Amino acid sequence: MTESRDICFRTRDLTKVYQTGETEVFALRGVSIDIYDQEMMVLLGPSGSGKSTLLNILGGLDHASSGEVWFHGDVLTASDDTTLTQFRRDHVGFIFQFYNLIPSLTARENVALVTEIARDPMSAEEALALVGLEDRMDHFPSQLSGGQQQRVAVARAVAKRPGVLLCDEPTGALDSSTGVQVLEALEQVNKELGTTTIVITHNAGISDMSDRVVYLADGQVSHIEEHATRKPAKELSW
Amino acid sequence: MAILDRKLRRDLWRIKGQVLAIGFVIAAGIAILIVMQGSLTSLQETRNAYYDRYRFADVFASARRAPESLAARVAAIPGVSRVDTRIAQDVILDMPSMIEPARGRILSLPEGREPNLNWISRRLNRDFEFGRPDEVIVNETFANAHELFPGDQIVANINGRRRTLTIIDVAMSPEFIYAISPGELVPDKRRFGILWMGRQSLEAVFGLDGAFNQISMSLTRDANEQFVIDQTDALLAPYGGIGAYGRSDHQSDAFLESEFMQLQTMSQILPPIFILVAAFLLNIVINRLIDTEREQIGLMKAFGYHDYSVGWHYMKFVLAIAGIGVVLGWALGYLLGGMMTDLYGTFFKFPFLLYQPNPATFVVSGALSLGVAAGAAWFAVRRAVRLDPAVAMTPPSPPVYRRSIAERFGFAKHLGAPSRMIMRNLSRWPIRAGLTSLGVSFSVGMLIMSLFMVDSIDEMLDTFFFNTQRQDVTLTFTNPTHDISREDVQNIPGVLRAEMFRAVPVRLRNGVNSERVGIIGVDDGADLTRLLDVNNREVTLPLDGLMLTDQLAAQLSVQVGDVIDVEIMEGRRPHLRIPVNGISQEYVGLSAYMNREALARVMEEAPSASGAYVRVDANSMAQFFQEVKKTPALQGVTLRSAALEEFRRIMDETMISAISFYIFFASLIAVGVIYNSARISLSERARELASMRVLGFTKSEVAGVLLGELAVITLVSLPIGCLLGYGMAASIVDQFGTELFRLPFVIQPSTFGWAVLIIITASVATGAIVARRVNNLDLVAVLKTRE
Helix, strand or coil: CHHHCCEEEEEEEEEEEEEECCEEEEEEEEEEEEEECCCEEEEECCCCCCHHHHHHHHCCCCCCCEEEEEECCEEHHHCCHHHHHHHHHHHEEEECCCCCCCCCCCHHHHHHHHHCCCCCCCCHHHHHHHCCCHHHCCCCHHHCCHHHHHHHHHHHHHCCCCCEEEEECCCCCCCHHHHHHHHHHHHHHHHHHCCEEEEEECCHHHHHHCCEEEEEECCEEEEEEECCCCCCHHHCCC | CCHHHHHHHHHHHHCHHHHHHHHHHHHHHHHHHHHHHHHHHHHHHHHHHHHHHCCCCCEEEEEEEEECCHHHHHHCCCCEEEEEEECEEEEEEECCCCCCCEEEEEEEECCCCCCCCCCCEECCCCCCCCCCCCEEEEEHHHHHHCCCCCCCEEEEEECCEEEEEEEEEEEECHHHCCCCCCCCCCCCCCCEEEEEEEHHHHHHHHCCCCEEEEEEEEECCCCCHHHHHHHHHHHHHHHCCCCCEEHHHCHHHHHHHHHHHHHHHHHHHHHHHHHHHHHHHHHHHHHHHHHHCHHHHHHHHHHCCCHHHHHHHHHHHHHHHHHHHHHHHHHHHHHHHHHHHHHHHHHCCCCCCCCCCCHHHHHHHHHHHHHHHHHHHHHHHHHHHHCCHHHHCCCCCCCCCCCCHHHHCCCCCCCCHHHHHHHHHHHHCHHHHHHHHHHHHHHHHHHHHHHHHHHHHHHHHHHHHHHHECCCEEEEEEEEECCCCHHHHHCCCCEEEEEEEEEEEEEEEECCEEEEEEEEEECCCCCCECEECCCCCEECCCCCCEEEEHHHHHHHCCCCCCEEEEEECCCCCCEEEEEEEEEECCCECCCEEEEHHHHHHHHCCCCCEEEEEEEECHHHHHHHHHHHHHCCCEEEEEEHHHHHHHHHHHHHHHHHHHHHHHHHHHHHHHHHHHHHHHHHHHHHHHHHHHHHHHCCCCHHHHHHHHHHHHHHHHHHHHHHHHHHHHHHHHHHHHHHCCCCECCCCCCCHHHHHHHHHHHHHHHHHHHHHHHHHHHCCCHHHHHHCCC
8 A cells, every 4th residue: 555655755774873982873774764655654663773863863853974865855864954944844743752842831832832833734723622632722731631741742743734743752651541542643643634654662552553663673674564454543552 | 089079070060151150250249359458458558557657647737927936836735746847838830841830839848857747758869968959859750750850950930930940859758649739630740749848948938937837746646636636726826827637638648538438338339249149140050950950869868868968969069169259259359459459559659559468358258158159059958958859759840830920911912932931931930030130230230330430520520620610720829919910810911811719718617517628709700610509500609608519518517598607717817607698519629609809808808819710812822821930929820621631531541440340340240140041041941942943943043032031131130220220320429429529420321321232242142152052952862851
């Protein structure tokens, strides 16, 4: 099923070396992978396998040491900071393990933070309704539970109708049932908006909801697993 | 080194920018205290030693002509320990390098011995004695200004005769540490010289054989100065005594005292501001450190560190920062103190200068700073001490935000999210935001307080030189005379207008208050000297009664309509009761004015003149002075333009360094406060700002959120600072007022403008430094970690 789609991200020989003192640490050792439009992909692997590094480079948060990344035909690896900022602003939604909401802004305002600078956003209310928080819109982060905070983060990420949604351990700080609520929100966004979604996890149970699972080990793609059918998020548990 | 100390050292290094910023604020406070106190004690010690070694008298008196035998009767006054008599006369000097005449004050010295009092410090030719009648010793500043050396000659107009005097030495005197010519505001080293001559030659010149016209006394330790003054006045009255006075009314000493008072005032106002600002900064920094190290504190305690060792660890952190500031301040204070004292030494003339920084100031300033720092950290450290290890290792609950007041009242509907973040952050920590603003306000205030002096002095000069004293030249006659008429003066080449005046020494009394001043008699319709009321409007001198300057009226507690006692100390010396019919405003000196004819009437004499105010055609100045230098009856010529120029020169020299000093230290506060506040904000909100960057906000948009907060704080501080500055300037005006001069309370709008501009510049520069850090935020690292 994936072959028929356009390629969203293409990486070739992507390498990332961190210089720590006198030793070089290879976070990525030549990753070449194609990620398709509208697919839901899970990056699975142990700590230090290079998942986050790959995600950060795809999202324009980090620079590769060598190799190339294309986004719909544009070479990201050749872009400067300003271009990458614009790329994030226009195309990428991020979700992190620790939510990273702005504590001084309400749920609605946290979403509005993004919609104010986006080209064709949905309204903040619409985005929050999408994650089932329409009745919590005027609460500050300190007044929300962890799962609610993460759903606000999802709403904030999708409100600008991004082409890609990058999620780094989105359920890592949540218990199983709350985590499922967040995954349902991701699933819905992927289905309804057709947003290419990449989810990092080291929780193998989550991978069943994806089209493909990419296993990373030691900075390299060890193998890729394709799912003919995706398991609905609400049936997941861990 | 213990592990905790190693941690301490690294923590300090990590926030070295803040450590230095706070350290400099403390250092500034300490340095100012040491510099000012050090200069003050050094100058006082120097003065005291100088007075002591050179036998500076305690009481001074002048008369027209008193027999030498009177000295013994003065010496017999209880409390008098030593008496010295001499001859003093002001003369006109014709200096080759000046078209206008200079004023010289000739003082007699006994031949072949030291005087009993008021020794001089001979500088070059110590052993050379007066031999021939026309030999003089010249004061060093005048000699330097004219490049005069022993052997050189100067021409003086003494008692109507031009005489060529030969210089045998230069000298300094405790009487002329601050040498001002009568009627001037500041010392003029070119136009006012002191000449010491042998007593016998002077007696012959002035016809004062066996007589003196000045007497001075030193007092015993238990003497009653006022008693001695009264007794001396009584003894000298028959001989034309014009009132004895103590050291505090001695011009040079009074100027020194007023300078000391200014130093004292500043050293009490400024250092506490710096130390309090530093305390506030330390408080924020230590609170933030303890917040971020919550888990570490839990960990240390879980490992078995005692509560008090944890507390002491953080206390040491604060004390280390304060300690750095103290040491820097000591060093800076020591260096600048010597420089400052030297600077004073060039202004005041001492033959030696004892710079002795007071060790007590060092100890006290250091102890106080450390104490205040410890106090500032007390509650934060106590929080660390009391933190339960189990609680400490769980993350703190997220800060609770509310809508800001403006939003609750619906004022902020159209604000974007970044603006809301700014407003809510400010209202989340209102005390901190308020104190930060207040800190910046103090630097604005301090700038206004120092810059306004220029406005004030300009106003004083304007009033003195352009509104009240409008003559180009003041001629002072050797004696009050009827012989010189207005027409005579009018006929001097170049004179456009001449107005005669009479100056009479008097003692004014109102109940217990008394002042020794001069009544200046001016003609009705006089235009060259004008009197102004408190609103700077011209007032006409009443035809009868006195008009007092406001400062004099205040010192005598006199109001318009009161009748006061007037003891005239000239001529028939009548004791009179004269009504005060007006009060005028003057910033310089104490004066009383009266219609010249009315003055003559009450003195029961024909109208006479002590001198003339003259307006001179600018093109005929040279001719005018040529003539004046030949006029025998003159003892002084005061040139307005020269006085003004000299005043401006001295102000430029002293004010520029003083003002740069204040701008530097005030900016230091602003930079310290803003930098710290920005760094703390950055550290608290790195995560938030990084999130915004990830969401696609540009670097400048993100920096804008942080800098916007600083901008609000700075903007709020500006009007508060202006008010503070207004108040500080008012208190300075209040405290600096002396009999010699007062500062008018005038602050030009441009002064507020400059202060605001300097602080905005300092804020922007600081903001730029912090913005660089925002730009370099490590997005990935910040987001991966738990707060």
